[in-house]
Amino acid sequence: MDKVVIVTGAGRGIGAQTAKLLASQGYAVAVNYLKNHQRAKEVVEDITASGGRAFAVQADVSDEQQVEAMFAQVSERYGTVTHLVNNAGVLFSQCTLSEIDLTRFKKVMDSNVVSCFLCSKTFINQLDSSGAIVNVSSAASRTGAPFEYVDYAASKGAMDSLTKGLSLELASRNIRVNGVRPGCIYTEMHADGGEPGRVDRLGPQLPLGRGGTALEVAYTIAWLLSDEASFVTGSFIDIAGGR
Secondary structure, eight states: OOOOOTTTTTTHHHHHHHHHHHTTTEEEEEEEEOOOOHHHHHHHHOOOHOOOOOEEOOOOOOOOHHHHHHHHHHHHHHSSEEEEEEEEOOOOOOOOGGGGGGHHHHHHHHHHHHHHHHHHHHHHSSOOOOOOEEEEEOOOHOOOOOOOOOHHHOOOOOOOHHHHHHHHHHHGTTEEEEEEOOEEOOOTHHHHHHTTTHHHHHHGTTTTSEEEEEOOOOOOOHHHHHHHHHHHHOEEESSTTTT
């Protein structure tokens, strides 16, 4: 069976690097995006220029009908989806919990948690056995991100719980479910939170003395999806420079 992967939120950052890396390893890649078609198109062009297989698929992964339609599109083009990277998510401006309104909180939960639930459910319902999911969580699930993104941290904590429970439900089917928890990584998401230079500020304080790269996260995701990690499920890898 061909290795077919959907990477959600793959138009930029960790998702884009993961899509490119997996394509170089022989996966047929569905590059999911929400709004920015041009960025997703550029990721696909980079992949195809290197001899890989990929196409861009637009879908709001917090919407059940759109998720099901996305899987149908991918299956029609490449066959059964064998691997899934739940990477899509949002982050809003830094503030305390008392300043977060309900609309924002629900948007974070829909984008980060509901999307993971819907994509995971659709994935396992179209796959009999032998596959893998990697959920892109955050070191914030451990720290709580006080004074910055408590809502984001809470959503990633929920994703961690989903990862653990689902891994146990699927173990008998040889479908592995693991999580990665990036910390201070150079991505555009920090600008979404209002501090583009956040990693430059915090990176030197880490034990390794620097921020990480999206490619370093992508390598970890690729390993967890691979047969080299065939005895790993329900596990989390912190990619956070030692903190």
